[in-house]
Amino acid sequence: MKIRQPRGQSAFPAQNGWPLRIDCWGQADAALAELGRLRARLERLEERRGAAVARAEAATAEAEKSLGAQRRRLEAALERFCRRRRPELARVNGQSRRSRRLLFGRVGYRRSQSVVVRSEAAALRALAHWRAGQRFLRLRTELDRDALGCFLRNGAEATSESAFVARRLGRAGIALEARDLWFYELDPRAVERWGS
DSSP states (O other), rough: OOOOOOOOOOOOOSSTTTOOOOHHHHHHHHHHHHHHHHHHHHHHHHHHHHHHHHHHHHHHHHHHHHHHHHHHHHEEEHHHHHTTTTTHHHHOOOOOOOOOHHHHHHHHEEEEEEEEEEEHHHHHHHHHHHHHGGGGGGSSSOHHHHHHHHHIITTTTSHHHHHHHHHHHTTTTTTEEEEEEEEEEEOHHHHHHHOO
């Protein structure tokens, strides 16, 4: 017994949400055939989806590369511009503000501080032999740059003991170095309103 079905429809339509019922070997065989067709259709759909994802990923990667290169060129140009105008930024805004607000955001410089150690081995030896210096070491006997930076930023001049610790750190070749790092940030509302 051969079960025929209209094109695009299943030989076993579910009626009213009830499960299908197979009553003979012919229907069992037809069900197997339908399962084979469904599996083939699902595999074709999966292949199409995979191909579409691969095409989309390739297109996205190419667009990201192009946009990333354009962004890097603009950032470099902005940084060069700000470097040439650095005295102007300080003169217009005063020494405490090294940036300028523009319509679409701000450009300028931010203060960045990092702990500079001339010789890590020498600093480790000096701090390990000095009882008060051991608080700047971690258990693995490495410099705790976070503790050093916190101390040098906040507690170096608080008391005479702190000043003594700061002098010892200086003799060990540890100091706080400050420099201005270039930055920019966008104003999304202005870009949305006027940038298009």
